[in-house]
Amino acid sequence: MARISAGTATTDSFGLRAWQAVRAVNPVYFIALVLMAWVGLRNPAFFQPDNFLTFLQRAAPLMILTAGQVFVLVSGGFDLSVGSVVTSTVIIGAILANNDPGATWWVILALLAGGLLIGLVNGAVTTYLKVPSLIATLGMLLMARGIGLLWSGGAPRGYLPDNFRMWGRGGIEGLFGLQDFPYAVIVLVIFGVGYWLLLHKLNYGRQLLALGDNPRAARLSGVNVNLMRISAFVLCSMTAVIGGILLGGRGGVSIETGTGLEMQTIAAAVLGGTMLLGGRGSIPAAMAGALALELLFTLLNLLGLPKPLRDAVQGLIIIAAVAYTAYSTRRNR
Amino acid sequence: MTAISPPAARLSAAGRARQWLRDRNIPPVYGILIIIFIAAILLDAFFGIDDELFILNQTILTNILVRSVALGIVAVGQTFVMVGASIDLSVAYLISVTAVGASYLMAGDPNRVWWTVLVLFVIGVLVGLVNGTLITRLRINPLIATLGVGLILRGLLNATFENFAGSVPASFQTFAYGMLGPLPISVLVLFLVVLVGWFVLRRMRYGAHLYAVGGSEEVGRLSGLRTERVLTMAHVICSTTAVLTGLFVVSRLRAGAPWVGTDGLYDLESIAATVIGGTALSGGKGGVWGTLAGVLIFSILDTTFNQIGIDAYMKQVLRGAIIVLAVGFYTFRSKAEQG
Numbered sequence: 093m094a095r096i097s098a099g100t101a102t103t104d105s106f107g108l109r110a111w112q113a114v115r116a117v118n119p120v121y122f123i124a125l126v127l128m129a130w131v132g133l134r135n136p137a138f139f140q141p142d143n144f145l146t147f148l149q150r151a152a153p154l155m156i157l158t159a160g161q162v163f164v165l166v167s168g169g170f171d172l173s174v175g176s177v178v179t180s181t182v183i184i185g186a187i188l189a190n191n192d193p194g195a196t197w198w199v200i201l202a203l204l205a206g207g208l209l210i211g212l213v214n215g216a217v218t219t220y221l222k223v224p225s226l227i228a229t230l231g232m233l234l235m236a237r238g239i240g241l242l243w244s245g246g247a248p249r250g251y252l253p254d255n256f257r258m259w260g261r262g263g264i265e266g267l268f269g270l271q272d273f274p275y276a277v278i279v280l281v282i283f284g285v286g287y288w289l290l291l292h293k294l295n296y297g298r299q300l301l302a303l304g305d306n307p308r309a310a311r312l313s314g315v316n317v318n319l320m321r322i323s324a325f326v327l328c329s330m331t332a333v334i335g336g337i338l339l340g341g342r343g344g345v346s347i348e349t350g351t352g353l354e355m356q357t358i359a360a361a362v363l364g365g366t367m368l369l370g371g372r373g374s375i376p377a378a379m380a381g382a383l384a385l386e387l388l389f390t391l392l393n394l395l396g397l398p399k400p401l402r403d404a405v406q407g408l409i410i411i412a413a414v415a416y417t418a419y420s421t422r423r424n425r
Numbered sequence: 426m427t428a429i430s431p432p433a434a435r436l437s438a439a440g441r442a443r444q445w446l447r448d449r450n451i452p453p454v455y456g457i458l459i460i461i462f463i464a465a466i467l468l469d470a471f472f473g474i475d476d477e478l479f480i481l482n483q484t485i486l487t488n489i490l491v492r493s494v495a496l497g498i499v500a501v502g503q504t505f506v507m508v509g510a511s512i513d514l515s516v517a518y519l520i521s522v523t524a525v526g527a528s529y530l531m532a533g534d535p536n537r538v539w540w541t542v543l544v545l546f547v548i549g550v551l552v553g554l555v556n557g558t559l560i561t562r563l564r565i566n567p568l569i570a571t572l573g574v575g576l577i578l579r580g581l582l583n584a585t586f587e588n589f590a591g592s593v594p595a596s597f598q599t600f601a602y603g604m605l606g607p608l609p610i611s612v613l614v615l616f617l618v619v620l621v622g623w624f625v626l627r628r629m630r631y632g633a634h635l636y637a638v639g640g641s642e643e644v645g646r647l648s649g650l651r652t653e654r655v656l657t658m659a660h661v662i663c664s665t666t667a668v669l670t671g672l673f674v675v676s677r678l679r680a681g682a683p684w685v686g687t688d689g690l691y692d693l694e695s696i697a698a699t700v701i702g703g704t705a706l707s708g709g710k711g712g713v714w715g716t717l718a719g720v721l722i723f724s725i726l727d728t729t730f731n732q733i734g735i736d737a738y739m740k741q742v743l744r745g746a747i748i749v750l751a752v753g754f755y756t757f758r759s760k761a762e763q764g
Binding site: 170172217221222223224226227228230231232233234235237238239241242246355358359362368398399400401402403404405406407408410411414415418419422 | 559563564565566568569570572573574575576577579580581582583584693696697700706736737738739740741742743744745746748749752753756
């Protein structure tokens with residue numbers, strides 16, 4: 093990195109130093125900014141606080157889910173069961189609550205317990221049975237969705253009570269002088285800051301990154317490798333339940349709620365510079381990656397592209413962004 | 426692979442049996458296949474919803490094989506990329522593209538079959554080249570690269586077609602329904618694909634190169650292999666098998682719809698079948714015969730679930746559990762898998 097020696101440092105132009113500072117910033121932030129500016133250009137009302145918060149409310153689930161996925165990714169694994177867990181959270185939540193507002197709290201607790209259990213199974217199968225996490229969580233993808241559909245008989249039934257749905261679509265009236273400050277954005281901030289502290293400021297995160305970088309070295313230096321791996325899966329699954337609660341609140345009960353989310357979270361995390369197979373990743377950058385994806389969806393919508401073509405453009409952008417990241421990492425070495 | 430073994434006299438009977446299997450390169454998954462087959466017979470005998478035993482019913486036995494064709498062909502291709510330590514998530518979308526493309530381009534006219542098939546295989550080769558180039562030249566992680574290509578294929582397909590489009594001529598349906606003597610043509614095609622796959626991997630120089638690249642790309646390159654070409658070729662082979670599966674699917678359905686590939690879960694199931702068959706995700710080992718056993722396990726399970734009348738959603742749950750347990754069955758014993 094430090095290619096400029098001390099002797100020449102004084103002769104460096106300000107421009108060169110500024111350029112180096114810019115290059116040190118993760119490119120995902122620029123991607124997000126450019127997309128945001130573009131959306132604002134097409135739709136100037138986008139930057140009005142209320143509209144922007146509505147957008148953040150829509151982006152919150154993917155951003156939170158991506159932050160959860162990052163923990164598994166940096167530990168060296170994958171979690172493909174995220175989407176299924178989201179779907180099952182919504183379906184089973186609706187059956188359990190059955191439109192009874194008094195049931196909301198214990199239903200949320202029960203769903204979180206379910207997430208805990210799924211994470212424990214994913215983690216235990218990967219660490220003790222030594223099944224590669226891609227396969228272990230693929231199995232869980234089938235099982236979690238199967239259990240949800242089995243319980244509901246294949247079609248969603250029951251309703252989510254209003255005080256359950258408020259997390260995804262409601263807000264606090266009049267906060268900061270705004271019409272409606274969405275709960276989802278508050279949840280997003282809490283999880284964003286919490287996960288940032290956990291991965292980047294606490295010993296836990298340091299151990300997890302060390303484990304993903306080199307499991308053997310981590311074990312020899314006293315990291316409880318199995319416990320760390322399992323905890324990452326538990327975090328991810330429980331985050332998926334949170335994401336499911338928000339998504340169910342926004343969109344209601346559907347068996348398609350979580351479809352494709354596992355790959356979207358992985359793509360968003362990689363967009364944010366998370367290295368697959370572990371060792372490197374950042375919560376803010378990954379969440380910016382998720383934000384960029386949501387901005388991209390919004391933009392393609394504004395440009396009037398038919399929904400299927402949005403898939404194609406999304407694929408192109410992911411490939412281009414990851415190719416650029418791979419290229420710049422190689423160049424910097 | 427062939428560790429120095431102690432003298433045969435000191436081995437137990439089980440040890441000698443294992444030695445015999447290892448000497449003949451028979452993948453351990455065949456043990457699981459036999460266990461599952463026996464379990465299927467017992468389950469059918471005790472819990473079957475009709476009195477007929479499937480083991481005595483030739484139609485059902487043939488059906489198990491036919492059920493394996495679609496997944497089996499593409500799983501052979503998936504084995505190639507996974508031996509090369511790569512992975513291909515775009516196959517399901519390519520199968521959809523092929524199925525829709527075939528029925529749309531043929532439009533029921535037997536004269537258009539040949540050039541349609543040719544066009545589709547060219548598309549397959551191109552998709553494989555793109556996958557391979559993204560992975561080897563641009564150094565994009567294969568999971569992300571092939572997912573991106575899959576999304577592009579899905580987007581283009583869904584933007585053009587919304588439902589079943591066109592149909593294949595009756596003559597083309599011979600691929601799926603024709604018989605050659607006692608055996609369905611499709612099953613013969615599957616065995617042919619497996620045989621060719623085995624021959625290429627185990628008897629041709631290219632196969633040895635692919636194992637070398639999958640084992641360690643660095644070592645492969647240092648020993649003078651053009652690793653990029655070797656891996657790109659594996660992706661081309663994989664995409665080609667996906668096209669063949671797509672052709673089989675459309676000849677069975679008579680018309681293709683944009684969801685036939687993704688609804689069949691061919692991407693994840695071909696990976697699961699390959700891993701159950703003993704090909705490591707980390708590359709460098711495994712082979713097509715193991716994959717075939719993995720695919721057969723899936724179809725035996727499907728048939729058994731039908732025989733004992735298990736709910737469709739329960740099937741998914743069991744399927745997921747069995748995938749995990751089958752892979753756990755031998756990863757549990759080889760502790761070297763993870764660090």
